[in-house]
Amino acid sequence: AQTVTQSQPEMSVQEAETVTLSCTYDTSENNYYLFWYKQPPSRQMILVIRQEAYKQQNATENRFSVNFQKAAKSFSLKISDSQLGDTAMYFCAFMEPPGTSYGKLTFGQGTILTVHP
Amino acid sequence: DTEVTQTPKHLVMGMTNKKSLKCEQHMGHRAMYWYKQKAKKPPELMFVYSYEKLSINESVPSRFSPECPNSSLLNLHLHALQPEDSALYLCASSRDTGRTYGYTFGSGTRLTVV
Numbered sequence: 001a002q003t004v005t006q007s008q009p010e011m012s013v014q015e016a017e018t019v020t021l022s023c024t025y026d027t028s029e030n031n032y033y034l035f036w037y038k039q040p041p042s043r044q045m046i047l048v049i050r051q052e053a054y055k056q057q058n059a060t061e062n063r064f065s066v067n068f069q070k071a072a073k074s075f076s077l078k079i080s081d082s083q084l085g086d087t088a089m090y091f092c093a094f095m096e097p098p099g100t101s102y103g104k105l106t107f108g109q110g111t112i113l114t115v116h117p
Numbered sequence: 118d119t120e121v122t123q124t125p126k127h128l129v130m131g132m133t134n135k136k137s138l139k140c141e142q143h144m145g146h147r148a149m150y151w152y153k154q155k156a157k158k159p160p161e162l163m164f165v166y167s168y169e170k171l172s173i174n175e176s177v178p179s180r181f182s183p184e185c186p187n188s189s190l191l192n193l194h195l196h197a198l199q200p201e202d203s204a205l206y207l208c209a210s211s212r213d214t215g216r217t218y219g220y221t222f223g224s225g226t227r228l229t230v231v
Contacts (some may be wrong), residue, residue, distance in 0.1 A: 033217055043205060045222035047158070091159055101142035102172045103148055105210055105220070 002027045004094050006108035013082045014116050020067075021077045021111050023092030029053075033095040034068070034075045035105070040088040048090070051075065082115045089113070119144060121204045121224035123208050131231055132198060139160060140191040140208030140225045149191040150220065152207040160207055166191060167213065 005008050008073045013019035025034070036048040051059045059066050063083075067076045079086055092108040120221035121142045130136050135150035140149065147168050157170075165173035168186040172184075182194040191208055205227055 037222075042224065043227075044224040045207065045220075047219040047221075050219050089157070090224070102165045102167055103174065103188075103213075103220075104162055104165065105160075110157070110159055112157075 002029075002094050002096065002106045004092055004106055004108035006092055006110075006111050008111045009080075009109070010102075010112045010114070012116060015043055015082055015084060018078060018080045019082055019113065021079075021090055021092075021113065023073070023075045023077070023108055025073050025075065025092070025094050025108075027073070029093065029096060032099045033097075035067075035106075036064070036066070036075075036077045037091045037093060038086075040085075040089045041109075045091070049077065050098040067104065077112045079113075084115050084117060087113060087115045120222070121208055121210055121221050121223035122214040123206075123226050125226060126224070127227045127229075128229060129229045130195065130198065134198075135164055135194070135196045137195065138206055138208075138228075140193075140223055142210045142221070143189055144210065144221065145188075145212075146210035146221070147188060147213040148211045149185065150209040150211075151191070151193055152209065154207055154225070156205075164193075165181040166211075171189055195228075198228075200230050203230045 005024045032053045038046045049061045063080045065078045072104045089110045090111045093105045124139045151163040154160040161175045166182045169185045184192040195209045205225045208223045
């Protein structure tokens with residue numbers, strides 16, 4: 001079974017600074033998908049960024065980027081120019097290849113990020 | 118419409134009650150999911166529907182009964198729940214289970230069993 005580990009239960013950062021959230025995973029699959037989701041106090045889970053394992057290029061979405069190290073099974077999220085609205089719980093998630101898991105997501109334990117003014 | 122709508126937002130029910138949670142999407146997605154989330158914990162998968170058919174039941178107790186009447190609607194029927202079933206219940210949808218664009222989540226139903 002796949003496992004996802006987020007080793008930082010809580011982190012904090014000053015507004016406008018950069019912060020990196022860590023995620024490691026364990027799988028025997030070669031083709032899979034990785035995601036970062038954000039869950040603010042409003043409860044809704046919001047997709048931040050996705051990465052396909054067969055793509056070597058790291059995904060980027062505006063201020064959010066990932067450092068995907070396939071051999072090390074590491075998938076960290078970098079948030080640049082942090083904003084107060086980035087305060088949320090962040091979940092790293094793993095999905096097996098299509099056709100094997102009906103799109104089941106396996107989540108890490110989450111990291112609570114607080115952005116201070 | 119790019120939303121998944123869940124109703125009600127909050128629900129308090131007794132252990133002998135019968136209630137239902139509703140989830141609706143109009144994005145043409147053909148896969149829909151129910152997740153259970155305890156406070157400050159990750160979501161845990163309960164059920165997956167693919168093209169209106171139940172594809173995954175993660176050994177969920179029978180007091181939870183899912184239903185997918187059509188491609189836009191997903192229900193979760195609740196009966197004889199226990200206090201430990203109190204949680205946030207999240208619904209999600211995706212284009213289909215064979216594609217990996219990620220889910221669109223609803224904002225959840227906060228369930229309290231008394």
